[in-house]
Structures are given as C-alpha cells and as structure tokens.
Amino acid sequence: MKNEKKKHSALHEKDGISPPEIISLNAVEQIQKFRKKQLSSRELIDGILSGNIADLSRAITLVESTNANHLAKANEIINACLPYANESLRIGITGVPGVGKSTFIEAFGKYLTSLGKKVAVLAVDPSSTISHGSILGDKTRMEELVKDTNAYIRPSASGETLGGVARKTRETITLCEAAGFDTILIETIGVGQSETAVHSMVDFFLLLKISGAGDELQGIKRGIMEMADAIIINKADGDNIKKANLAKAEFNRALHLFPAKKSGWTPITSTCSAITHDGIPEVWKTIEQFLEFTKRNKYFFKKRKEQNQYWLLETINEQLKSNFYNHPEIIKLLESSKKAVSTDEISPFAAAQELLNVYQNYKKIS
Incomplete structure (x- = not known):
C-alpha cells in the first residue's frame, strides 16, 4: 500500500508553460511618456484651428469632463474657438x-x-x-x-x-x-x-x-x-x-x-x-x-440668437445645480436629509427648503 501511487483528481491542473516575454519595454516607455504629456490650452486651440482631429477629440474630452480643473481649461478653449464657429x-x-x-x-x-x-x-x-x-x-x-x-x-x-x-x-x-x-x-x-x-x-x-x-x-x-x-x-x-x-x-x-x-x-x-x-x-x-x-x-438668424439665449440660461441652471451638490455642507447634510425623508420625519419639500437655506446662508458668509 505504501508503494501505491497517489491518485490525482480529474480536475487536476497540470503545470503550464510560461509564455515568452513579448512586451517591448521601449514601447511601454513611449506610451507612458505620451500619456504623461498634457497639451496646453494654446496647443489644443492651435490644433483645433488647423483641423487636427486628435486635438479636437482631446478638447471634447475636456469639455465632457466633470473635473473642475478640466472645466476651466475647456472654457478657455471654447472662448478661443468662438470667433471661428x-x-x-x-x-x-x-x-x-x-x-x-x-x-x-x-x-x-x-x-x-x-x-x-x-x-x-x-x-x-x-x-x-x-x-x-x-x-x-x-x-x-x-x-x-x-x-x-x-x-x-x-x-x-x-x-x-x-x-x-x-x-x-x-x-x-x-x-x-x-x-x-x-x-x-x-x-x-x-x-x-x-x-x-x-x-x-x-x-x-x-x-x-x-x-x-x-x-x-x-x-x-x-x-x-x-x-x-x-x-x-x-x-x-x-x-x-x-x-x-x-x-x-x-x-x-x-x-x-x-x-x-x-x-x-x-x-x-x-x-x-x-x-x-x-x-x-x-x-x-x-x-x-x-x-x-x-x-x-431672416428666421434662420433669429433662431440662432434665440438658441444662444436659451443656452445661456441652461448653462446658468446647470452651474447652480453643480455648485449646490458639490458644496461641502450640502454633501454632509444631504444623506441625513434623505434618511429623515424616508422615515417620514420631514416632508421632501421641507427638507429641500432647509438644504437650500443652508446653502444660501453659507454663500452669504463666503
């Protein structure tokens, strides 16, 4: 019995063969270098105006980003491009x-x-x-x-x-x-x-x-x-x-x-x-x-002017909403307000008014 070989399960996994190293270290270094490079607003603007599709895509990515730093850069690019739009x-x-x-x-x-x-x-x-x-x-x-x-x-x-x-x-x-x-x-x-x-x-x-x-x-x-x-x-x-x-x-x-x-x-x-x-x-x-x-x-030109006014108001609404939800005090109070509303301790309308009052008071102080 001592000499009996140990039986392996049918699910036994055999040792595999390690694949050869095929990654080019030089290529990795070039990719990392490219990713670290951030084009300036001026470089992106010049690229867009010259019809560079890669720079156009990078700028659109900045525009779509919710990062506050990207927003400032995106606005700079948009303002510079407006005369050419x-x-x-x-x-x-x-x-x-x-x-x-x-x-x-x-x-x-x-x-x-x-x-x-x-x-x-x-x-x-x-x-x-x-x-x-x-x-x-x-x-x-x-x-x-x-x-x-x-x-x-x-x-x-x-x-x-x-x-x-x-x-x-x-x-x-x-x-x-x-x-x-x-x-x-x-x-x-x-x-x-x-x-x-x-x-x-x-x-x-x-x-x-x-x-x-x-x-x-x-x-x-x-x-x-x-x-x-x-x-x-x-x-x-x-x-x-x-x-x-x-x-x-x-x-x-x-x-x-x-x-x-x-x-x-x-x-x-x-x-x-x-x-x-x-x-x-x-x-x-x-x-x-x-x-x-x-x-x-003349309706074509009239509509364009009305659209610009519409997007002015829409942008203001969007920015106010973003500022409200990203305010530190609102972030702290929002979860407790949600719990109070879900347990019927306060109505959704009263809770919303309290949060808005807090936001307005902090804005006055600042």
Whole structure:
C-alpha cells in the first residue's frame, strides 16, 4: 500500500508553460511618456484651428469632463474657438430605436462628403441608469463613414441628462465648427425628451419614421411632430416601398392638423432607403430649400440668437445645480436629509427648503 501511487483528481491542473516575454519595454516607455504629456490650452486651440482631429477629440474630452480643473481649461478653449464657429449647418436627426438612424446617417454623411462637405457626427449614446456605462458603438455601425477623411464621428454618453442629449453637446458643436466642419449631424437616442434639447441647438430638425408603426393618429405626437422640418420614411426598399408610400400619405394628412410653424416653412414628407441610397439626394435638396427659405425671411438668424439665449440660461441652471451638490455642507447634510425623508420625519419639500437655506446662508458668509 505504501508503494501505491497517489491518485490525482480529474480536475487536476497540470503545470503550464510560461509564455515568452513579448512586451517591448521601449514601447511601454513611449506610451507612458505620451500619456504623461498634457497639451496646453494654446496647443489644443492651435490644433483645433488647423483641423487636427486628435486635438479636437482631446478638447471634447475636456469639455465632457466633470473635473473642475478640466472645466476651466475647456472654457478657455471654447472662448478661443468662438470667433471661428457659427459657420456650419446644424442638423438634428431623431427617430425611435430601430428606425435606422445610424444607417441613414452613414448614407447621408457619405453623400454629403461626395459633395465636398466636411461632416461631423455627434452621436449620443444612452447611459445605463444601473451601471452608468454606455456602449458607444456608433463608429462600429458607420464603418464606411468612419474611414472617410472628410468625416468625424464622436459618440458621447448621455450620462445623467434627461432624454439622452450629452451634457456638453452644444459646446462640442462649437469646437467642431472651429475645426472646419461645415455640416454637423446630431443623432439622438429617440426616447422622447432628447428631441426638445436637440431642437434648441440645430437649424434643421429631421424626423425618421418607418412604415407599419401605426396610422396617422399614431403619428400625431404633438411636440416632436411640431418640431420636425421634414419627416422621412426610411427603409423604403424591396417589398416595403408600397407601405412606405402609404405611410408618407398618412403623415402628410397628419401634418395638416398642426398650426403653422414660426419659420413659415411647410414640413416635407418623403421616403428613402439608407440601404439602396434612393431618396438620399432628395433629403439634402429639401434641406437646401429650407435654408434658402429661412435665410430669406431672416428666421434662420433669429433662431440662432434665440438658441444662444436659451443656452445661456441652461448653462446658468446647470452651474447652480453643480455648485449646490458639490458644496461641502450640502454633501454632509444631504444623506441625513434623505434618511429623515424616508422615515417620514420631514416632508421632501421641507427638507429641500432647509438644504437650500443652508446653502444660501453659507454663500452669504463666503
């Protein structure tokens, strides 16, 4: 028995073979050196104005950051880029998930670059309310456009912003315009609330629809339908062409139920296929007609001024909210207020007022 060999379990793990060292120490040193190097505001500004995409991306990252140090640097860059902005056409594109927004944007973007346009796509990706992460997969979906030297695709996480518009999309538009992009396409996630925010930062609002999503009454969504400057029935190809034309007629009838737009423009309904590219040139022709019409009656410039005022107020609201929640005394008191509210010791409204009073008193002292 003493000489009996010890039996091994079927799950016994044999000693493996160590892989050879394949990491280049020189490469590691170069990467670490590159990561440590922080470009100055002036260097980033010069890079953006010269059309350097890497510097544009770095600046957008600073704009989207919640770091207080990054905020000051981002504001400096934005202010320096402002004189070179406002020369682009801003187009908002929305539609429910599954309508083919990414495929349409790729087809439309490729058509615009073939006309000599420089196109920037700002795609807002939804953030999880649980993990707070985002997939940011729009570049993967637009694999042809991403290789186009006259196109730039920037996916951004929606974060905590209601409805899915990235918190700093408005500032990102300014940077892209300063970098020389003359056509900005802003894609929303299409969940309902994001459309209002996008409409407040674009010149032309395009609503994508598909056939079979309901009758004309289903299409009457006050708000999004009233904001749309054009309704495009996508996926009008193959056996779906007849259904797409029927949907076009139904939406045309629905549009007559809405009051006239402030711009005086009558929204146009048409069909297209992002796969076959049929109808894509007609979409651009519609946008050109809209531009000519609204610039002639001065509405285009009036809307731009109203948008600037709107974002002034939005920025103030955002900054006040950020200052409140990051105040040291509020941070200390907020958790105890939450517990008091959850145990019904105090009403949510009274607790909120107490916190606001504390914040105001500390601001007076400081």
